[in-house]
Amino acid sequence: MLLPPRVASVVAAPVLVPLIALILALAACSSLPSPPLSARQPPAASALAGDWLDGGSSLRRAHLERLLDVASQDPEAIALLERAAKALHRSGPGDLFELLTVCERGEADEGGHTFLKFDIGVFSLDVDSLLTPGKLSPVAQAQLDAASKGDDLMRLERQDFADYIMVKRSRVPHFCLARGIDVASAYEALLHELVHAALRDPHFTTRKASESDDASFLEAFVQAPGDEVDAYLAGSRARIRLERGRGRVHRPLQPLLDDQGNLVAGRLIMARAILAPPPAGLGYAAGALRDARRKSLEAEAAERTTRQRVVDETLALRREQRRVLETNVGVHQHNVAAHRQNAAQAQAAGQAAAAQQSLGKAREAEKLLADTQRQLPA
Incomplete structure (x- = not known):
């Protein structure tokens, strides 16, 4: 008798663990071209003491333009603004207005706050990818390609493991400046927040929370590239150049800088001054960063669980x-x-x-x- 052939089963489809999305959409703002920083004129010295929002509460492009005017005679500030605009995918410093808001009550640390946006995706490898080490299947490659795109994508780090691939992304953040501060303080805060927004990699850490105590973790945390030490240095140096002296620099930081804004103490000393309670320090350990290590521990645990x-x-x-x-x-x-x-x-x-x-x-x-x-x- 003739023996009928059988039908083979279909191998299970690949499993994809979707990205943990923490992404907030930003509305783009149309604008007129902003003049280059080198072509601007600084405002009168008397204007530096006025309210940066002109006594109101609504943000207008003119408010940012005035802060950019302040920077027009400061090559170091110009370099930071242009670098930040490029890193944040803006055509020039004037377009930073698209990312700027006025801080709501409780949002501002000192003169402003930056809202970093980042996520982690973990992709399990399908059987075709596992069969050919070093080469992903079309399905897996398409998933990774999709995760690697986006107009607001700033950084992408890929880590390959035997059974899965981890993708760490950071996206263009937005930032706010506090209401009720003068033009000079808003200018300092703008540069401070742009250091965070453009230079801080939220996935970067030099010391794991699980391998540190509170003090050593926070000291490493604020010294990370683009974090508080770098931000306070940028803002304080600009303020010293603007007002030709350290008189308006935060008092705990004044002994750490010379009259040109150069750091005369080590970065660790400055980190401790930022973390220490007032009046000797700025109070970050018990204030803005009081939950930083706990959140890092939770993030480490979540990553281990996901893996x-x-x-x-x-x-x-x-x-x-x-x-x-x-x-x-x-x-x-x-x-x-x-x-x-x-x-x-x-x-x-x-x-x-x-x-x-x-x-x-x-x-x-x-x-x-x-x-x-x-x-x-x-």
């Missing part, structure tokens, strides 16, 4: 794939034998064409068998 979940899902997927592939090996072995038996029966009956057809099907089944055996995990 373990992906590994568990990948192992489960592999077990299911092995079961399906082993079943398919049996199906193809059956089909090879069935087609060869059918060919022999046809040959014995003098049906040469039918015999050749069955032999062709046997060869196809042998090829499928070999391909399936190659896919079996070691």
